[in-house]
Amino acid sequence: MPEMTLIEAIRQAQDEELARDPNVFITGEDVGVRGGVFRATMGLYDKYGPNRLIDSPLAEDSIVGVGIGAALYGMRPILEIQFADFIHPALNQIISEAAKMCYRSNGEWTVPLVIRAPYGGGIGGGLYHSQSVEALFAHVPGLKVVIPSTPYDAKGLLKAAVRDPNPIIFLEPKKGYRLIKGEVPEGEYVVPIGPARISRPGRDLSLFAYGMMHHYALQAAQKLESEGIDVEVVDLRTLYPVDKETILNSVRKTSRALIVHEDNLTGGYGAEIAAIIADEAFTDLDAPVRRLAGPDVPAVPFSHPMQDWFMVNPEKIAAAARKLAQW
Amino acid sequence: MPEMTLIEAIRQAQDEELARDPNVFITGEDVGVRGGVFRATMGLYDKYGPNRLIDSPLAEDSIVGVGIGAALYGMRPILEIQFADFIHPALNQIISEAAKMCYRSNGEWTVPLVIRAPYGGGIGGGLYHSQSVEALFAHVPGLKVVIPSTPYDAKGLLKAAVRDPNPIIFLEPKKGYRLIKGEVPEGEYVVPIGPARISRPGRDLSLFAYGMMHHYALQAAQKLESEGIDVEVVDLRTLYPVDKETILNSVRKTSRALIVHEDNLTGGYGAEIAAIIADEAFTDLDAPVRRLAGPDVPAVPFSHPMQDWFMVNPEKIAAAARKLAQW
Amino acid sequence: MDPSPDQKLDMYRLMLLARRLDERAWVLHRQGKIAFHISGIGHEAAQVGAAFAIRRGSDWVTPYYRDLALMLALGMTPAEFLMGLMGKRDEPNSGGRQMPSHWSLRRANAVSHSAPVATQSVHAAGIGLAIKLRGDDKVVLTTIGEGSTSQGEWYEAVNWAAVHRLPVIFIVQNNQYAISVRAEKQMAVQSAADKACGLGLPGIMVDGTDVFAVHRAVKDAVDNARAGNGATVIETRMYRITPHSSDDDDRTYRSREEVEENKRRDPLLLARARLQEEGLLSESQYDEMDTQIKASIEEAVKQAEAAPYPAGEEALHPVYAEEVRHA
Amino acid sequence: MDPSPDQKLDMYRLMLLARRLDERAWVLHRQGKIAFHISGIGHEAAQVGAAFAIRRGSDWVTPYYRDLALMLALGMTPAEFLMGLMGKRDEPNSGGRQMPSHWSLRRANAVSHSAPVATQSVHAAGIGLAIKLRGDDKVVLTTIGEGSTSQGEWYEAVNWAAVHRLPVIFIVQNNQYAISVRAEKQMAVQSAADKACGLGLPGIMVDGTDVFAVHRAVKDAVDNARAGNGATVIETRMYRITPHSSDDDDRTYRSREEVEENKRRDPLLLARARLQEEGLLSESQYDEMDTQIKASIEEAVKQAEAAPYPAGEEALHPVYAEEVRHA
Numbered sequence A, B: 001m002p003e004m005t006l007i008e009a010i011r012q013a014q015d016e017e018l019a020r021d022p023n024v025f026i027t028g029e030d031v032g033v034r035g036g037v038f039r040a041t042m043g044l045y046d047k048y049g050p051n052r053l054i055d056s057p058l059a060e061d062s063i064v065g066v067g068i069g070a071a072l073y074g075m076r077p078i079l080e081i082q083f084a085d086f087i088h089p090a091l092n093q094i095i096s097e098a099a100k101m102c103y104r105s106n107g108e109w110t111v112p113l114v115i116r117a118p119y120g121g122g123i124g125g126g127l128y129h130s131q132s133v134e135a136l137f138a139h140v141p142g143l144k145v146v147i148p149s150t151p152y153d154a155k156g157l158l159k160a161a162v163r164d165p166n167p168i169i170f171l172e173p174k175k176g177y178r179l180i181k182g183e184v185p186e187g188e189y190v191v192p193i194g195p196a197r198i199s200r201p202g203r204d205l206s207l208f209a210y211g212m213m214h215h216y217a218l219q220a221a222q223k224l225e226s227e228g229i230d231v232e233v234v235d236l237r238t239l240y241p242v243d244k245e246t247i248l249n250s251v252r253k254t255s256r257a258l259i260v261h262e263d264n265l266t267g268g269y270g271a272e273i274a275a276i277i278a279d280e281a282f283t284d285l286d287a288p289v290r291r292l293a294g295p296d297v298p299a300v301p302f303s304h305p306m307q308d309w310f311m312v313n314p315e316k317i318a319a320a321a322r323k324l325a326q327w
Numbered sequence C, D: 001m002d003p004s005p006d007q008k009l010d011m012y013r014l015m016l017l018a019r020r021l022d023e024r025a026w027v028l029h030r031q032g033k034i035a036f037h038i039s040g041i042g043h044e045a046a047q048v049g050a051a052f053a054i055r056r057g058s059d060w061v062t063p064y065y066r067d068l069a070l071m072l073a074l075g076m077t078p079a080e081f082l083m084g085l086m087g088k089r090d091e092p093n094s095g096g097r098q099m100p101s102h103w104s105l106r107r108a109n110a111v112s113h114s115a116p117v118a119t120q121s122v123h124a125a126g127i128g129l130a131i132k133l134r135g136d137d138k139v140v141l142t143t144i145g146e147g148s149t150s151q152g153e154w155y156e157a158v159n160w161a162a163v164h165r166l167p168v169i170f171i172v173q174n175n176q177y178a179i180s181v182r183a184e185k186q187m188a189v190q191s192a193a194d195k196a197c198g199l200g201l202p203g204i205m206v207d208g209t210d211v212f213a214v215h216r217a218v219k220d221a222v223d224n225a226r227a228g229n230g231a232t233v234i235e236t237r238m239y240r241i242t243p244h245s246s247d248d249d250d251r252t253y254r255s256r257e258e259v260e261e262n263k264r265r266d267p268l269l270l271a272r273a274r275l276q277e278e279g280l281l282s283e284s285q286y287d288e289m290d291t292q293i294k295a296s297i298e299e300a301v302k303q304a305e306a307a308p309y310p311a312g313e314e315a316l317h318p319v320y321a322e323e324v325r326h327a
Ligand SMILES: Cc1ncc(C[n+]2csc(CCOP(=O)(O)OP(=O)(O)O)c2C)c(N)n1
Pocket: B029, B058, B060, B082, B086, B089, C066, C115, C116, C117, C144, C145, C146, C147, C148, C149, C173, C175, C176, C177, C178, C179, C240, C244
């Protein structure tokens, strides 16, 4: 199996879906000749032409709204938001429209579409090129929120997203675009949207993460192994709807839970996972449910010392897990 | 002390603040001659004129963005969003701009402003006139999120909000506008933004709520009293930043926690409260941390049987609290 | 091509049906049988004129809440409308989920819209894009109030249509008020049609009380769009004779004289006079038509009243689509 | 009134300073001493011409990221800019929080802006409203790229200014590209100035490579605004000579010939020729000026390099304002 980067897997998924279904098209800023500022659509304009790769005006709300209209007509749009930080102008179309269309029309109208957006910090992007936005969407019934952490999952989940009859928020950990490599089969396969994945079985503690933090979680787990702490790592992958079963089964086994994300702590996605565990696995718990997350400041600062201070990293994860394992 | 309704208290607070500070002005849709569709600014146009009560164009993003600009210049805008459901077009200005201005300028620029919006269901408003939106904001450092549940608090908190140097999201439980009555002192007082309020002390279980649900919580507590269950009710009032101390002290006393809101369960505000308790009051807990909330469907449906099915009410709260008390 | 005598009579019949149904809705409201009505009285000519300019059932429509006459012209039955007013289970717009007059009629290619104004304009642009990408022989017609053209979303929608020369007809029903706010507080141009020049497409202003003038103007725009020449903005000017909705009290912001004055340009009077002039509708033929319509409405009211409400639990679905229903 | 000979020399000196500083930034980037630069090369005339048309320090400015020359004209020092590039603690824009060229200079009434394009336009409208409400003798100037005028926020901002006749100058720096996307994919009009006619205010197009032409056009608009006649949209047309930013590779979307061709209309060449013609700047005077500027920049580089980074923990503040700093 060829090894490739996360961004290459994303490009390949889009390439294959464009080839498979003439209803699939891509729009967004600079997705055409430029091939996307992160090169997620590189080469596709030459291959599929200007009717399949459409450079949009610089207006995110209309990128999503136009995508919704096209989806209503029967197309399968993939919408690229250049940075997750710039998804906010589109929140009305996403939350008021895409998420509610099926429900409000009693199932008469549906909007199959994928909104791709690079998210996350640690890349010198400062306040507005580093944000994590998953919590905004993992509270909105009608949306599905997907965050792949490996090239294999990225390709398989993106292909599943394109074929899903619902609006999908597909967030890509951009720090991992070129950093994360892995084996990816040629051609056809999908990874189902929904199930989380136990990426490292363990008995002492459950570590829940996604995106770049999932890699850091694995690194932390490896470090703790040498200290005799056996950590189970769960890659949540689909954040919404939540895969409660996998989460609860893991905690029932380990009796300890640590949730990690780089987004701000308060009101972040981890709160929901902690709340589920505190309710439904209460009697299984041997220790408090812990969260390790970005601090409650607006976003990741630019200057390196401050960026480092903000970011969760393998050392911080290992420290939090160690403390919890010893609780 | 005169008794008045929630909406009258809100109008009085605005009246007094307009009189107190010439920098205060109000803009939004229909806030002028019409006095607001809920009458929150009734009579103020005649009293203060068109330079203090400005009918905005029908464009929420610009209502907030213009408010930010005016605040930067030194004004103290109160911005009315006609229904919380229509705040989504303004999320970019709220989340990207208002919330981050102080931080990103290292404190050089600040945006003192209040965004008022009626929220919540049970009033036959269907999907788009019933939404609860607090979870969107109670995750955004730089914002403060306030929800009053009594006329006294509404007046005192709104006056505090107008004087606060930060952007405040002030959500008003619209079902209670005329339903909720209470004593309100004439003239000057403020209720500080920050502290939650124990509205009914109890020993068996802590019930956390806000807005209309806080009233239902009190009703449920009263009902349970006759069954011998002594419920402590906490009106959270300021949702963000979270008043952890009051919450944790209450749980340390009662050992049981139930959080109630009418917004969707998953990713809702209750998750954060549950997560805080599951971490910091773990050893005090005698039972799982429970949440009672709206179901995970897009919003409150219009047709009465479906609306009733959606809404949390005193009976549902009493049932959930009873079950938890007996756990 | 001018409408045939039969078509003209058809157009008038629809206008009269819309008016009588609308009046009946107000009666139901006064009787306390429905909780909410938003009226299209005064808008009938603009809507019926536009409807007859497209290929109904083949072309697409993204309407707004005042479009009762338009929806009737697209084939919605009076009973369907009335069931919507009452929140009955089988009403076709939303199965009782949305407030009345939040239209959807799948069989007529009339797309579900929400309450947040101007979102439907962007969907129309997207449908137009899909029509163009597929090379279909269709156009899409979308309607909106003049106040709502203040939304950035409207601008973004029209801009997409102009840049990509999409087959979209943007109809602005300028009834001179957005709830209480007069058009001159929304825009500094005389007519919403003037906005087109800033976006690089034709803008046409037409008397919205003259059904045949509207028909001609929209027909030209439709022909243009179908021929591949792109979009048009059309302002149809009329007066909102009723309060904004049954929740509104328009005496707070406009005089009775002004309203009475404007009732003189009632589109139904104008059309009837024209048909009479042309010898198509005698006094007695009119009486017969009116009697028939009223009888059919009473029949429909009975039917709607007898129709079942949804069960509460039906509100649990459909949050997600199992499959896309359309191709 | 035309600028005096001294002013003309001043203008040219600032343009040259901006150019040399910008070139120096590219060198720092090639040396790996900074991670990111976004260039204003080619934009100097438009920015300096505009800056000299307002009362610098008294009037207000909401700038965008290409405005190096504008910020220098407002009094930012080269060392301050360079510290910003390096994320140093005492850089005035954000204390190292924001990426380089995300300006703020409180002492010059230049407001902090973010990355999401067009948000600053709305703030300008709000500042204009505040100026008008206070009756102050000030105007506000705001800048933006042509691609960013596709945002609905820009439209909403200009609409407020037009409806309320606010003292705002909306300058659009049309450099013909938005990253890779050419202006004709953003708008169907020839110039962003044409957009003004749809909004009911004057729109002026001026050669953005001619500093004195820009100065004249902006001066007229400023005089108008100060006289209470409201806002103006001004397009200054130029060419973006550099890649979008140091992260961009413009060879993927435009030919070297096109770029070379456009370098001929370098605003510095044009201005220097004019000054030479008018006998204000001889060859040797130019050399002396250039030498001086370069020396001062080297001095500033040393200063900036020696300046301290912020400590990581400084990133904890200031999320909330303790008090509003201004009146
Ligand atoms: C985004 C949004 N903001 C506010 C409202 C509340 N609202 C409903 S209708 C309306 C006025 C609309 O006026 P106009 O566009 O002129 O249409 P008309 O009702 O006159 O036909 C307002 C403010 C809304 N529905 N959506």
